[in-house]
Amino acid sequence: MSDTVPLSKLSVGSSAVLREYPKSGTAFLRLREMGMLPGTRLTLVRTAPMGDPIEIKVRGYNLTLRKSEADHVIVEPESAA
Amino acid sequence: MNLPVHLKTPTRAPVYALVGNPNCGKSTLFNGLTGLKQKVGNYPGVTVERKIGTAYSQHGQPMTLIDLPGTYSLAARSPDEAVTRDVLLGSRDDTQMPDRIVCIIDASNLERNLYLVNQIFDLGRPVILVVNMMDLATAAGLQIRIDRLEKDLGIPVIAAQASKGVGLIELKLTMSRVDLPLPKHRWDVPAAISASVAELQASLQNNDGKPPLIARAEALLLLTDQNPVRVAGSQPLSDRTSVILDQWEKRWNADGTDWSGSLVAARYDAIGILTANTVLQQETHGMRQSRLDRIDGIVTHEVWGWTVLGAIMSALFLSIFTLAELPMGLIESSVSALADWVKSQMAAGELRDLITDGAIAGVGGVVIFLPQILILFFFIGLLESTGYMARAAFIMDRLMNRVGLNGKSFIPLLSSYACAIPGIMATRTIEDPKDRLVTILVAPFMSCSARLPVYLLMIAALVPSGEVPIFTKVGLMLLMYGLGTCGAFGFAWLFKRTLLRGEPPPMIMELPPYRMPRIKDVFMQMIERGSLFLKRAGTIVLAISIVLWALTAYPNAGESATPAEQVAQSFAGQAGHAIEPIIKPLGFNWEIGIGLISSFAAREVFVSATSVVFNVEEDEENTAPLLQALRSATWPDGRPLFTPLVCLTLMVFYVFAMQCISTVAVVRRETNSWRWPLFQIGYQTGFAWLLCLVIYQSGTALGF
Ligand SMILES: Nc1nc2c(ncn2[C@@H]2O[C@H](COP(=O)(O)OP(=O)(O)O)[C@@H](O)[C@H]2O)c(=O)[nH]1
Numbered sequence: 001m002s003d004t005v006p007l008s009k010l011s012v013g014s015s016a017v018l019r020e021y022p023k024s025g026t027a028f029l030r031l032r033e034m035g036m037l038p039g040t041r042l043t044l045v046r047t048a049p050m051g052d053p054i055e056i057k058v059r060g061y062n063l064t065l066r067k068s069e070a071d072h073v074i075v076e077p078e079s080a081a
Numbered sequence: 082m083n084l085p086v087h088l089k090t091p092t093r094a095p096v097y098a099l100v101g102n103p104n105c106g107k108s109t110l111f112n113g114l115t116g117l118k119q120k121v122g123n124y125p126g127v128t129v130e131r132k133i134g135t136a137y138s139q140h141g142q143p144m145t146l147i148d149l150p151g152t153y154s155l156a157a158r159s160p161d162e163a164v165t166r167d168v169l170l171g172s173r174d175d176t177q178m179p180d181r182i183v184c185i186i187d188a189s190n191l192e193r194n195l196y197l198v199n200q201i202f203d204l205g206r207p208v209i210l211v212v213n214m215m216d217l218a219t220a221a222g223l224q225i226r227i228d229r230l231e232k233d234l235g236i237p238v239i240a241a242q243a244s245k246g247v248g249l250i251e252l253k254l255t256m257s258r259v260d261l262p263l264p265k266h267r268w269d270v271p272a273a274i275s276a277s278v279a280e281l282q283a284s285l286q287n288n289d290g291k292p293p294l295i296a297r298a299e300a301l302l303l304l305t306d307q308n309p310v311r312v313a314g315s316q317p318l319s320d321r322t323s324v325i326l327d328q329w330e331k332r333w334n335a336d337g338t339d340w341s342g343s344l345v346a347a348r349y350d351a352i353g354i355l356t357a358n359t360v361l362q363q364e365t366h367g368m369r370q371s372r373l374d375r376i377d378g379i380v381t382h383e384v385w386g387w388t389v390l391g392a393i394m395s396a397l398f399l400s401i402f403t404l405a406e407l408p409m410g411l412i413e414s415s416v417s418a419l420a421d422w423v424k425s426q427m428a429a430g431e432l433r434d435l436i437t438d439g440a441i442a443g444v445g446g447v448v449i450f451l452p453q454i455l456i457l458f459f460f461i462g463l464l465e466s467t468g469y470m471a472r473a474a475f476i477m478d479r480l481m482n483r484v485g486l487n488g489k490s491f492i493p494l495l496s497s498y499a500c501a502i503p504g505i506m507a508t509r510t511i512e513d514p515k516d517r518l519v520t521i522l523v524a525p526f527m528s529c530s531a532r533l534p535v536y537l538l539m540i541a542a543l544v545p546s547g548e549v550p551i552f553t554k555v556g557l558m559l560l561m562y563g564l565g566t567c568g569a570f571g572f573a574w575l576f577k578r579t580l581l582r583g584e585p586p587p588m589i590m591e592l593p594p595y596r597m598p599r600i601k602d603v604f605m606q607m608i609e610r611g612s613l614f615l616k617r618a619g620t621i622v623l624a625i626s627i628v629l630w631a632l633t634a635y636p637n638a639g640e641s642a643t644p645a646e647q648v649a650q651s652f653a654g655q656a657g658h659a660i661e662p663i664i665k666p667l668g669f670n671w672e673i674g675i676g677l678i679s680s681f682a683a684r685e686v687f688v689s690a691t692s693v694v695f696n697v698e699e700d701e702e703n704t705a706p707l708l709q710a711l712r713s714a715t716w717p718d719g720r721p722l723f724t725p726l727v728c729l730t731l732m733v734f735y736v737f738a739m740q741c742i743s744t745v746a747v748v749r750r751e752t753n754s755w756r757w758p759l760f761q762i763g764y765q766t767g768f769a770w771l772l773c774l775v776i777y778q779s780g781t782a783l784g785f
Pocket of ligand 1: 103214241
């Protein structure tokens with residue numbers, strides 16, 4: 001298995017596969033219900049002007065979340081092959 | 082489970098619920114189905130909009146439609162979503178449980194949209210699936226096999242493009258079918274939790290009195306989110322059921338089962354299988370998409386993002402002040418024409434004065450802001466339905482987060498610069514109830530347009546024109562706006578740390594694709610919100626206007642008294658005298674006190690009230706005589722009353738004090754109690770007093 005990083009450390013424009021995030025907490029519950037599940041592919045689209053929040057593309061739509069949540073979302077970057 | 086394949090012919094017209102994710106085109110579809118036959122109100126006890134409409138089948142049969150608030154899941158996280166869940170589960174006494182459900186999904190984003198549909202299938206009601214935004218899906222290279230969806234789900238599926246009315250006829254035809262099949266889509270509850278589902282279902286049936294299918298659906302929701310949001314009208318869980326839920330959670334926490342995660346994953350697995358069979362991703366040209374992405378890149382850019390935001394806001398305020406001028410003039414003249422007409426029709430007397438000077442003038446003073454309010458509603462609606470609102474929230478979130486709010490509070494606060502009423506009504510998009518309340522509480526600090534006449538008058542009195550450069554005046558004006566803004570953020574910060582303590586809510590928000598809204602829909606929404614305001618605030622405004630009039634008209638000084646004498650010895654005058662000890666430390670006398678009291682009708686009334694008090698012929702266009710009178714006004718000992726320091730203090734008072742009955746009325750409606758508007762009057766006015774005290778006293782001490 002290749003290296004994993006927090007979603008907040010992903011560079012803009014790169015894609016990754018979601019590995020895991022906390023089981024509880026309303027924010028994570030909502031993310032899960034909106035289709036962010038382990039194994040889901042996502043792309044970091046951009047960050048807001050002041051670096052926070054971030055915008056990702058997941059299952060064909062765009063979603064924002066704050067860095068404070070993205071810190072806990074562990075992803076596996078896709079190799080830029 | 083033993084399900085009937087068809088529901089038997091209902092004896093009355095069927096009640097439909099309309100459900101879907103936010104931004105899937107639900108309102109557009111609802112408007113298309115019902116036309117103008119809508120009733121907009123509130124669910125009792127909660128400030129969630131309740132929209133019920135009537136659609137007619139091809140044969141003219143009426144069908145009732147309930148438009149439920151948009152949601153991503155039935156596991157409710159906000160009051161709006163709680164209402165959607167409660168209505169669908171049939172647990173609200175005020176709303177009949179829908180017989181059938183129309184689910185709208187966004188074709189360009191099937192998987193996430195189908196999650197809600199998957200939950201709705203659990204309810205065991207006939208469902209019609211509307212696959213909306215087919216045009217966008219096609220543009221994105223998605224080919225959706227409607228026939229296959231129909232076959233796999235066993236229910237009618239209709240391809241639609243609501244914004245063009247495509248699919249409406251098919252939908253109406255299907256809705257008027259006597260028998261509608263139940264969905265046959267199956268998904269497997271994960272083995273690890275199936276025992277708990279059965280136990281919770283049994284308890285919900287036995288202890289909470291739920292019908293079997295509803296009990297199962299509710300059990301599954303409880304396992305998705307163990308602490309769902311409940312609102313007034315929601316049924317609490319029975320003790321027995323809560324105990325069972327707790328026990329399971331303890332067990333799972335101990336052995337590390339991710340019950341909620343596996344449940345959600347199981348639903349998405351089923352959806353994955355469904356979409357694998359029904360959606361074909363074709364080669365995309367990607368033209369449209371990349372264009373929209375480029376727009377987004379600009380709108381959220383470090384430099385351009387702010388420029389765009391600034392430009393849009395300038396356009397908004399410019400149009401409010403220019404476009405509103407004409408209708409405001411018309412309203413003003415028609416109000417006075419109406420008053421004149423009443424005067425000509427009725428014999429002189431107290432009743433006539435009550436109607437003309439009390440009711441008509443008072444309500445007129447509020448209605449005159451209607452054009453501004455409507456324009457603001459129009460812009461807010463436009464920003465919402467194009468998708469820009471979400472971008473504004475996105476780029477503002479970081480700043481709002483500093484005071485503990487999230488980006489969604491930004492637009493409501495900004496709108497409050499024109500008028501707090503649309504601003505406060507726009508807080509409905511804020512999910513977190515505490516955040517919403519904080520935003521409502523601080524919104525009136527934003528200097529609204531009703532304060533402008535007061536500022537202008539005071540600035541004119543403060544700095545005689547000709548002697549000082551225009552920059553000083555503009556600077557003073559900006560200072561007032563700045564003060565209000567700082568006050569709003571300061572108090573938001575304070576409230577989030579004390580009274581309404583809470584973590585900053587997460588900023589999990591969809592950035593919907595840009596869409597061209599139909600102007601008609603935006604207009605309808607504007608009219609709807611405008612009339613909601615009139616209905617809500619109307620009675621309170623009317624009542625208080627009459628009270629305020631009575632305060633200045635009684636006791637009657639007799640025929641020979643001048644208006645100034647009449648006011649001076651009226652209740653208002655007495656009240657002005659009575660509060661003089663309180664406001665004297667701020668440098669205000671009883672005459673200013675009358676102005677302050679009258680300002681409760683609307684702040685701009687200060688100008689006309691002081692005209693009466695200082696016995697100046699009221700003249701909108703020319704305030705020179707009033708200025709003259711103000712400059713020559715004195716205390717009994719001959720000191721001038723309106724010193725520059727007093728003018729400044731008075732302006733600061735107007736920045737902070739809560740003096741607007743329409744706002745009070747709207748806050749009362751939006752928070753559903755008198756507690757918060759009263760608190761708002763208290764803290765805002767108290768703070769205004771305190772700050773003015775500091776300014777006046779230190780100013781005097783410094784020799785100004
Ligand atoms: N391209 C396209 N736009 C649509 C369609 N249906 C609705 N819209 C637009 O999508 C936006 C959101 O629609 P609205 O009805 O407000 O969504 P709601 O949040 O679900 O009520 C509006 O700008 C609509 O004009 C459609 O089928 N195709």
